[in-house]
Amino acid sequence: MFDERIDKRIKFEQISDLVKDGMTLAIGGYLTANKPMAIIRQIIKKGIKDLTVIAFPSSIELDLLIACGCVKKVICPYVGMESLSMIAPFFRMKAEEGSLEIREVDVAMVVCMLRAATQGLPFLPWKGGIGTSIPEINPDIKMVDDPFGSGKLLAIPPLSPDLALIHAAQSDIHGNVQHKGKSFTDGLLARASKKVIVQVEKIVSNAEIKFNFFETTIPAVLVDGILLAPYGAHPLSSQGYYCEDEQYIKEYISVANKFIKGDKKGFTDFAQEYVYGPSSLEDYLETVSLRRLLSLREA
Amino acid sequence: MSVTSKELQAVFISRYIENGWYVIAGIGAGIQRAGVILAHLTHCPDLKIVMSDYFVDFLKDTEIGDFRSYTETGLKKNAEYMIPPEIRYETACRIDLMFAGGMQIDRFGNTNLIGIGSDFKKIRLRGAGSIGATSMTSLVKRYIIFTNNHNKRTFVEKCDFISTIGWNKGGADAREKLGLLGEGPQYVITPLCVMDFTEQSKELRLKHLMPNVSLESVMENTGFSLVIPEKVERMPEPNELELEVLRNRIDPSGILRR
Numbered sequence: 001m002f003d004e005r006i007d008k009r010i011k012f013e014q015i016s017d018l019v020k021d022g023m024t025l026a027i028g029g030y031l032t033a034n035k036p037m038a039i040i041r042q043i044i045k046k047g048i049k050d051l052t053v054i055a056f057p058s059s060i061e062l063d064l065l066i067a068c069g070c071v072k073k074v075i076c077p078y079v080g081m082e083s084l085s086m087i088a089p090f091f092r093m094k095a096e097e098g099s100l101e102i103r104e105v106d107v108a109m110v111v112c113m114l115r116a117a118t119q120g121l122p123f124l125p126w127k128g129g130i131g132t133s134i135p136e137i138n139p140d141i142k143m144v145d146d147p148f149g150s151g152k153l154l155a156i157p158p159l160s161p162d163l164a165l166i167h168a169a170q171s172d173i174h175g176n177v178q179h180k181g182k183s184f185t186d187g188l189l190a191r192a193s194k195k196v197i198v199q200v201e202k203i204v205s206n207a208e209i210k211f212n213f214f215e216t217t218i219p220a221v222l223v224d225g226i227l228l229a230p231y232g233a234h235p236l237s238s239q240g241y242y243c244e245d246e247q248y249i250k251e252y253i254s255v256a257n258k259f260i261k262g263d264k265k266g267f268t269d270f271a272q273e274y275v276y277g278p279s280s281l282e283d284y285l286e287t288v289s290l291r292r293l294l295s296l297r298e299a
Numbered sequence: 300m301s302v303t304s305k306e307l308q309a310v311f312i313s314r315y316i317e318n319g320w321y322v323i324a325g326i327g328a329g330i331q332r333a334g335v336i337l338a339h340l341t342h343c344p345d346l347k348i349v350m351s352d353y354f355v356d357f358l359k360d361t362e363i364g365d366f367r368s369y370t371e372t373g374l375k376k377n378a379e380y381m382i383p384p385e386i387r388y389e390t391a392c393r394i395d396l397m398f399a400g401g402m403q404i405d406r407f408g409n410t411n412l413i414g415i416g417s418d419f420k421k422i423r424l425r426g427a428g429s430i431g432a433t434s435m436t437s438l439v440k441r442y443i444i445f446t447n448n449h450n451k452r453t454f455v456e457k458c459d460f461i462s463t464i465g466w467n468k469g470g471a472d473a474r475e476k477l478g479l480l481g482e483g484p485q486y487v488i489t490p491l492c493v494m495d496f497t498e499q500s501k502e503l504r505l506k507h508l509m510p511n512v513s514l515e516s517v518m519e520n521t522g523f524s525l526v527i528p529e530k531v532e533r534m535p536e537p538n539e540l541e542l543e544v545l546r547n548r549i550d551p552s553g554i555l556r557r
Contacts, residue, residue: 030384031369056384057369057430078428083367087427095414098421104413106462108434111385128388128434131464131477137419151478181375182352185385243372298372 008175009203010225012281015039016046018163018197018225022072023048026114026193027055027062028166029236030184032081032244035061036167036199038232041275041284044068054161056110056185060236060252063088066100067256068271073101075159077110084249089256104138109156111185114192116158123155130154164193167233168217169240170202175223176209176216180240183217190222199229201241231285231293242296248288302542304509305330305555307534308488310541311507312443313337315486320395321347323435329365329554330488331398331445333545336363340544349387353378363549384431391438392480398445399432399484403458406503406523407473408444408465408484408496411458419460429462436463441482449489451522466501473501491517493534494525502526507534 019025029035040061043051050072053062057078065071067090079091094100105113112124125144130152135141144155166189169180177198179186190196198218203226209216232238235248255266278284285293312334316322320343324335332350336357339346348355351369355377364373382390401410402424412432416423436442444465446453465484467473474483486506487494493507504526505517514531518524537545545555 033369076428078430080427082369087425092425095422095425098418102419104419104428104462106429106433107384107431108388111388126434127478127480128437130437130479131467132433132462133413133419133460134433134462137413137460146478153478181372182381183383184352185383188385237372239372244368 005174007173008220008223008226009173010197010227012038012042012227014225015042015197016048018195019043019046019048021048022050023162024052024054024159026161026164026189027053027058028164028184028186028189029056029061029233030182031057031078032059032249033182033233033237034167034179034184034186034239035059035233035236036165036229037061037234037236038199038229038281038284039165039197039227040065041278044070044275054110054113054159056107059088060249063090063256064275066090066094067267068275071100073103075103075105075110075113077106081249081253084246085253089253089260093260103140104134106134109134109141109154111188112156113159114188116156117160117192118188121158123157125153126156127153159192161189161193162195164189164196166190166196166198166218167229167238168198168200169238170204171198171200171223171226172204172206172209172220173226174206175218175220175226176206177218177223177226178209178212178215179217182239187217190218195224196222197225197227198223199227199232201230201232201238203228229281232281234285234288234293234296240298242293242298245288245292245296300556302537303556304490304534306537306542306545307509308493309334309337309545309555310537311488311493311534313341313541314535315443316343316346316396318343319345319347321349321390321393323349323394323397325398325445329550331443332366333549333555336549337541337545340548341541349382350374352381352383354380354382361548362551365552365554387431388434388438391435392440394435394439395441397435397439397442399436399442399463400445401458401463402426402453403455404444404446404453404487405455405458405465406525407467407469407501408487408503409458409461409467410444410463410465411460412462413460415459417459426462432463436484437479437481439481441485444484444487446487446489449491449517450520454521454523456523466496469500469502471499471501491520497526504528505531507532509534
């Protein structure tokens with residue numbers, strides 16, 4: 001009898017089997033919200049190298065990957081912490097050193113790349129960016145003539161990430177994922193990627209998903225692995241659960257800026273305490289402390 | 300307390316906005332946001348405001364939050380619709396007004412958020428990136444350029460890189476020739492002044508001076524020769540209602556008074 005559906009739950013240890021050197025990773029969430037930080041820390045601990053990262057506006061998760069030497073190439077319209085730090089410290093440092101490949105894009109161009117991939121198209125035409133430096137400095141983007149005669153257009157090529165890493169509110173064990181609040185561009189990332197791993201605050205029953213099936217944002221057909229990760233987006237926010245840990249982000253910015261100026265101890269200690277030291281998510285959360293985590297809960 | 304330059308800038312933005320417009324208000328940007336909400340609360344009850352990923356309405360709010368971050372959850376109580384980033388571009392041509400910034404701005408309103416230097420692969424000063432501005436500004440009906448810096452490093456003869464195209468190399472048909480939509484940048488607002496663009500050549504022209512700012516200091520801090528009209532006016536003063544709404548409902552914590 002074949003009457004059991006597949007259970008897609010995975011463990012943190014399996015991340016290192018899924019993420020390989022040189023892969024193209026898509027990271028979900030937006031700015032300081034819904035970033036799969038628990039998976040990111042696992043990737044760093046495993047010493048994964050030469051990643052290409054494609055993401056919508058990003059903050060500490062991408063900067064930390066860059067800081068720890070995991071990233072070769074970035075396709076991202078913004079890396080920073082908004083008013084806390086207009087530009088992410090290590091992203092800036094590596095860009096100015098010339099040791100990071102940057103594909104200059106804006107949000108709409110990333111949308112085009114992913115949509116072209118979902119539709120099997122060689123490119124999508126786009127108007128935004130005509131006349132700017134972007135087609136000159138981004139070797140992936142070409143200028144083409146509109147066959148209908150309106151003039152020049154940008155041709156944005158497809159990009160299908162090898163693996164999308166997403167943080168969401170909840171899922172059943174089969175991979176029917178639901179967000180609480182904004183789901184950002186996670187659905188598009190999932191549709192465009194070859195494989196999708198979602199870390200969730202909570203695993204719920206299939207009956208609960210069915211009860212509110214119209215809230216399913218990523219269907220099981222797109223999902224390859226589900227990882228239970230309560231508080232897994234910390235220090236960033238998780239829609240419907242907790243806000244970003246501003247104090248932590250400020251500390252990160254401060255030790256990162258000192259590192260860049262040559263005082264390396266603060267950041268080395270910080271990375272040891274929060275990334276390399278903890279042996280599990282539970283360990284990490286204990287390091288952060290219960291009191292601090294509870295203070296972040298959404299009102 | 301006397302009216303600050305930041306408050307005058309908010310009032311200027313408010314008076315430019317028309318009822319019924321669809322406006323994107325910068326989330327971290329206090330002055331633009333205050334200007335948009337001031338319009339909403341004084342003369343534009345049907346303003347369609349997008350903040351973060353939400354269409355928001357504040358009309359009946361007695362006190363409005365500071366909303367410093369894009370992922371701010373406090374905005375949810377004012378939200379009527381969520382518009383994800385990928386969908387926003389599908390309504391971009393309907394947007395009546397948005398704001399753009401720049402670490403460099405040239406005389407034709409082209410701006411640079413990419414970085415400063417001659418070699419992109421090893422850039423001297425990396426900028427934050429254009430986020431969505433590159434595409435949005437080429438689709439929306441009009442936009443205002445806003446900067447907190449008015450000096451020769453920001454206002455340059457030529458941007459090292461262009462992330463947002465304004466009037467390209469000048470001329471009223473410059474955008475049409477590139478196939479861009481909308482009417483392009485309309486004003487540039489800085490801590491020293493408000494500038495607009497000349498009708499024919501689309502060069503930056505001084506319009507209003509901020510309080511206690513001289514014409515000479517604007518010219519000295521601009522890296523190209525700014526068009527100076529025959530009559531330079533001071534910033535328009537707020538009326539009683541505008542000042543009351545601004546200080547008591549929009550900015551009770553006094554961000555614009557610091």
